[in-house]
Amino acid sequence: MSVSTEPAPSGVHTGVLAVTGWSVLSSVGVGADEFAASVQSGESRPADVSTMFEEPLPRPDAHALVDFKVRDHLGRKGTSFFDRSTALAIVTGKLAIADTDLVISDENRRRIGITLGTTAGSVRSTSDYSRETFVQSRPYLVNPLLFPNAVMNCAAGQAAIWFGLKGVNATIAGGQLAGLNVLRYGRNLISCGYADALLIGAVEEFSPHVSWATHFSMQAGGGNTATGEGAAVFVVEDAGAVRAAGRTPEAEILAAEVGSFTPTGELTALSDGLTSLIRRALTRAGVDAGDVWGVATAENGILDLDAVEDRAVVAVLGTGPERIRVKQLVGECHSVTGGFQLAYVLARHRADPALDGRVSVLTSRSSDGAVGVAVVRGYRRERGHHGE
Amino acid sequence: MTRRVVITGLGPVSSIGIGVRPFCESLRVGRNGTAPITSFDTTGFPYVMAGEVPDFDPKGLLQRLLPEEWGRTSQFAAAAARLAVEDAGISEELLEPARAGSSIGTTGGESQVLEGLTYDALSVGLGGVDTALVRQVPSSRLALAVNRELGLTGDAVTLSTACSASNYALGYAFDQIRTGEMDYMIAGGADSVGRWSHAGFYRLGALTQHACSPFDKDRSGILTGEGGAALFLESLESAQARGARIYGELLGYGLNCDAHHMVAPDPTSIAECIRLAQRNAGIEPSQVDYICAHGTGTQANDVGEARAVIEVFGEKPPPISSTKSMLGHTMGAASGFGAISSVLGIHESFLPPTINFSSIDPEIPQIDPVPNRAREAEVRVAQVHGFAFGGNNAIVILGRLT
Numbered sequence: 001m002s003v004s005t006e007p008a009p010s011g012v013h014t015g016v017l018a019v020t021g022w023s024v025l026s027s028v029g030v031g032a033d034e035f036a037a038s039v040q041s042g043e044s045r046p047a048d049v050s051t052m053f054e055e056p057l058p059r060p061d062a063h064a065l066v067d068f069k070v071r072d073h074l075g076r077k078g079t080s081f082f083d084r085s086t087a088l089a090i091v092t093g094k095l096a097i098a099d100t101d102l103v104i105s106d107e108n109r110r111r112i113g114i115t116l117g118t119t120a121g122s123v124r125s126t127s128d129y130s131r132e133t134f135v136q137s138r139p140y141l142v143n144p145l146l147f148p149n150a151v152m153n154c155a156a157g158q159a160a161i162w163f164g165l166k167g168v169n170a171t172i173a174g175g176q177l178a179g180l181n182v183l184r185y186g187r188n189l190i191s192c193g194y195a196d197a198l199l200i201g202a203v204e205e206f207s208p209h210v211s212w213a214t215h216f217s218m219q220a221g222g223g224n225t226a227t228g229e230g231a232a233v234f235v236v237e238d239a240g241a242v243r244a245a246g247r248t249p250e251a252e253i254l255a256a257e258v259g260s261f262t263p264t265g266e267l268t269a270l271s272d273g274l275t276s277l278i279r280r281a282l283t284r285a286g287v288d289a290g291d292v293w294g295v296a297t298a299e300n301g302i303l304d305l306d307a308v309e310d311r312a313v314v315a316v317l318g319t320g321p322e323r324i325r326v327k328q329l330v331g332e333c334h335s336v337t338g339g340f341q342l343a344y345v346l347a348r349h350r351a352d353p354a355l356d357g358r359v360s361v362l363t364s365r366s367s368d369g370a371v372g373v374a375v376v377r378g379y380r381r382e383r384g385h386h387g388e
Numbered sequence: 389m390t391r392r393v394v395i396t397g398l399g400p401v402s403s404i405g406i407g408v409r410p411f412c413e414s415l416r417v418g419r420n421g422t423a424p425i426t427s428f429d430t431t432g433f434p435y436v437m438a439g440e441v442p443d444f445d446p447k448g449l450l451q452r453l454l455p456e457e458w459g460r461t462s463q464f465a466a467a468a469a470r471l472a473v474e475d476a477g478i479s480e481e482l483l484e485p486a487r488a489g490s491s492i493g494t495t496g497g498e499s500q501v502l503e504g505l506t507y508d509a510l511s512v513g514l515g516g517v518d519t520a521l522v523r524q525v526p527s528s529r530l531a532l533a534v535n536r537e538l539g540l541t542g543d544a545v546t547l548s549t550a551c552s553a554s555n556y557a558l559g560y561a562f563d564q565i566r567t568g569e570m571d572y573m574i575a576g577g578a579d580s581v582g583r584w585s586h587a588g589f590y591r592l593g594a595l596t597q598h599a600c601s602p603f604d605k606d607r608s609g610i611l612t613g614e615g616g617a618a619l620f621l622e623s624l625e626s627a628q629a630r631g632a633r634i635y636g637e638l639l640g641y642g643l644n645c646d647a648h649h650m651v652a653p654d655p656t657s658i659a660e661c662i663r664l665a666q667r668n669a670g671i672e673p674s675q676v677d678y679i680c681a682h683g684t685g686t687q688a689n690d691v692g693e694a695r696a697v698i699e700v701f702g703e704k705p706p707p708i709s710s711t712k713s714m715l716g717h718t719m720g721a722a723s724g725f726g727a728i729s730s731v732l733g734i735h736e737s738f739l740p741p742t743i744n745f746s747s748i749d750p751e752i753p754q755i756d757p758v759p760n761r762a763r764e765a766e767v768r769v770a771q772v773h774g775f776a777f778g779g780n781n782a783i784v785i786l787g788r789l790t
Contacts, residue, residue: 055514110660113645118548120497120527126584130503133583134510139432140587147588148650148777151495152527152548157778160647166657169645169780170556173497173527173548181545188563194643194668208514216519260489260535260544273541367523368532370544 015191017183018239018249021100024343025092026230026330027063032099036347044329046226055208058215063228063331064206074162081145082158084205084229085122089155090162092231093199097163100235101247102197104163113167113195114156115186117178117202119335121152121171124207155203167195176298177364178202179232179338180372183256190238201233202336214332217367223301228331232339251346251378254285254359258372267308274312274363274371282316285375287359289317294348296324296341298364300332308365317361338364342376349378356380393565394789396632397476397620398728399468399576401449403439403613404714408475412732414714416762418743422599422611422716427500428583435590435597438581439613439716453537459498459524462533464616464721465578469534472574472618477632480539486571489542490534491560493553493577494720495776497527497546500580534574534618542570551717552682552774553577554617554724555782559641561621562784571626576618576727579719586612592651594686600717601744602683602710603690603757610684613716617724619731624789636734639769639785640669646779653689653775658696661781665771666700669785673701675769676785678739680726681757682773683710684717693773694752707765709742709758723774727784730770734788739763 023031027047028038038044046061070079070087073094079087093114097104104112120126129150133139148154153171160169168189174181179202186200204210206229214227239252257280261273282289295313299306313323326340327333333340345360355378362374398408403421405411414421422439430436441464446455449467458466469490473483501524508517531544543564547556554577561575589595589610596609627634642665646654666673682693697705711729712718718725729740742757749755772784 058515109647110644113643118527120499120502120525121548123502123525126496126499127502127506129584129588130499130506130582131510133587134507139583140434140590142584142587142591144588144591144593147592150499150584150588151550151777152497153550153776153778153780154650156549157645157650157780160645160779161650164647166645166647168643169549169647169778170643171548173494173530173546175526175528177528184543185545185560188560188567188569192563192567212514212517213522213525215515216522220519258543258545259541260532261541262536262539366526366528366532368526368529369536370528370532 016239017187017236017253018242019234019236019251020102021096021235023092023095023099024232025088027065027228028329031095036350039344039347040351053208057208057211062206062226083122083125083149085203086155086158088231089203090159092233093159096233096235102235109164110166111196112165113169113198114159114165115170115182115198115200116156117172117174117182117335118152119175122149122205123209125149127209175335176366177370177372178335180256180258180364180374183253183374184258186236187256197237199233200236202339203231204334204336205229221302225300225327225332228333230336232336232343248382250381251376254377255281255375257281260369263369267304271308271311275315277371277373278312278316281373281375287375291359292317292321292361293355293358294322294324294345294360296326296344296362298337299325300327305365309363345376346378350381353380391566392624393562393621393638394624394627395619395621395635395731396627397472399472399618400728401464401468401616402715403441407471415729415740418741418761419714420743421714427581435595437611439611440581441615450537458533459501460580461498461578462529465492465530466533466537468576468616468618469574470537472620473538476620484539487542488540488572489544489570490531490574491545491557492531493547493557494527494530495550495579498525500582501525503582503584530578549780550776551719551722552776552780552782553720555774555784558727558784562638565621565623573621574618575621576724577721578616579614579721581612581614599744600685600713602685602713602742603749603755604745605747605749607685609686611716613718615718615721617721617728619727634789636731637787637789639787641665641784642668643782648779650777653692655692655695658781659699661783662700665783665785671769676706676771677767678706678733678770679708680730680772681708681710682775683712691751694755698754703754707739707756707758709740711740713743723772726772730772730786734767734770737766739765
């Protein structure tokens with residue numbers, strides 16, 4: 001038997017992902033432009049969330065989209081059973097598609113997929129489903145129409161239906177590392193030829209459940225960052241294919257490396273692990289440490305975990321690059337943190353021509369022992385919005 | 389760089405056996421692993437059967453992880469991975485410093501932990517629950533449990549693409565080794581039985597009362613199940629260099645999405661996924677000797693799956709059986725168990741059976757479900773199906789090493 005294990009090669013794949021459009025839904029802005037403006041001003045204050053839910057919250061403020069209603073963005077038809085995660089993801093995906101010059105049609109929708117990161121899906125949807133089995137007069141009296149919402153791939157599956165994307169549809173439960181996981185997973189799908197383009201990103205919804213989980217971890221770790229929420233979606237394609245088509249990437253993901261190390265004691269193994277990953281990522285990207293203009297971290301005020309990142313970043317990159325602590329802007333957003341890190345550096349590239357062609361680094365870590373890094377080369381955006 | 393990828397270790401933690409020998413014997417005799425539920429109070433539920441793993445002893449299986457620090461699903465994943473590594477016969481000295489990682493599929497992740505917290509919160513409020521349990525909720529911990537149990541420092545990816553997630557995990561691991569990114573990968577899936585999914589499937593009308601009987605004319609649905617399935621993957625050169633027993637080769641996989649309905653399967657899209665997987669694996673339909681079905685035992689799945697198979701293979705498709713008849717629907721672990729069963733069939737020349745079978749659904753007379761007992765047969769190429777909510781189709785192709 002003659003067996004080829006090479007799936008559908010296209011010939012121009014470089015292993016480098018190009019970002020050709022993106023968007024975010026965050027407490028500091030809807031869409032890339034609003035977000036970029038907030039990044040420039042650097043101002044953010046958590047909103048009053050004390051009337052959002054019936055359940056008590058650990059604190060009255062959060063970086064939440066207090067007034068977000070899915071029907072304002074997508075209409076009422078087909079959206080009434082969306083949970084908050086699904087709604088945030090689809091609205092952001094729609095804005096990202098409007099931001100790219102990739103045209104989705106019946107010719108290519110089989111080759112365009114979706115990869116979304118999460119922590120544990122819509123925790124509220126899953127918990128509410130369990131709750132119904134305890135409080136209803138019969139334990140099976142749950143709403144069958146809401147069952148898919150209780151499963152973690154709901155947002156990605158609904159987004160595929162909404163946009164008619166029949167390519168690979170994946171969900172990665174990466175938690176803090178989700179942003180880096182989806183970059184790495186997406187790079188594999190595209191460089192091996194399983195897809196030509198992907199909407200990759202992550203979504204995290206604000207709920208009492210997530211709010212308390214954040215509170216507990218802040219309390220234990222000495223931090224005080226409020227909970228955030230939102231979604232980030234990036235349209236990614238193969239960089240070589242984009243350039244071969246005469247198009248210009250907005251950014252290139254030159255490397256995405258992840259690893260795991262046992263987080264004991266002073267977290268030295270975790271920090272050393274991240275240090276080695278940053279070195280490896282720079283090597284694979286072909287970039288000198290001195291060329292890095294900025295480092296966007298997952299720092300959130302939890303002292304020992306912040307030290308993990310700080311030690312590793314300083315060890316490899318020194319103190320020269322601008323340090324971007326994106327959670328100061330958008331709050332503790334769990335799985336969508338990495339998306340906001342990437343969005344932040346791309347927002348800077350849109351605003352500052354001096355950064356054209358320069359390189360930034362994204363890092364992340366989790367209390368469970370995961371670490372990761374991405375190397376991003378950003379460009380000045382030469383075109384306007386799609387359709388202009 | 390493209391390397392051939394082989395499977396050299398198997399770690400089933402299931403209702404029909406923990407470890408490869410007991411699991412394989414159960415496949416051969418067609419053992420039923422379902423029984424009345426014990427992990428939660430079934431009072432008020434009309435149906436009470438599931439494929440639980442009551443004999444699961446995390447303390448006995450795990451060498452590094454402290455079970456009390458991890459949810460049941462992470463324990464399943466790590467224990468399955470430990471068994472797969474033992475079965476692969478690879479030493480710690482070789483494995484730990486290597487480029488090695490894990491990709492683990494799941495539907496509910498640690499939803500059993502979340503369910504417990506939800507119950508506790510009814511009396512003490514969300515602010516009064518055990519914070520140590522809150523830390524166990526993130527599903528990323530499934531793959532991290534595997535890496536930390538085994539001392540692996542590479543990828544730890546939890547793919548939460550519901551009931552086809554193990555096939556996604558196998559595909560990702562395959563690529564990691566094929567492209568030279570990693571040298572060893574653990575791939576598979578894990579899930580735990582819970583009230584929320586039992587209730588959800590019941591209310592969808594997809595749960596059966598007594599037994600899961602895929603492709604049978606009187607089938608009436610699924611039984612939920614649980615467990616951990618892990619496969620140890622490495623390159624062919626690596627396996628040969630260390631003189632490892634090679635169960636089979638992973639030839640390729642295909643993924644697509646219905647983009648049509650969250651719950652109802654789409655036979656046309658499934659047929660397309662089969663063709664994608666076969667093309668990526670470099671095989672023709674005529675080379676497939678066995679299909680390990682998604683085979684949930686619902687009306688919609690089995691007819692839709694059979695129609696897709698007939699569309700690709702014609703009126704005489706290869707035998708197609710469902711291990712869910714024995715295990716129940718183990719959700720994110722299901723296609724992992726399918727892959728373990730198929731690779732055992734390849735290695736030991738038998739077809740796993742569909743049990744609880746009486747007579748074929750007259751709508752799909754072309755289907756040979758390997759009724760009730762395993763069948764001796766040469767299996768050179770096997771095709772493992774996994775379909776899921778969200779239209780997440782994933783198919784893996786396995787082959788005998790040639």
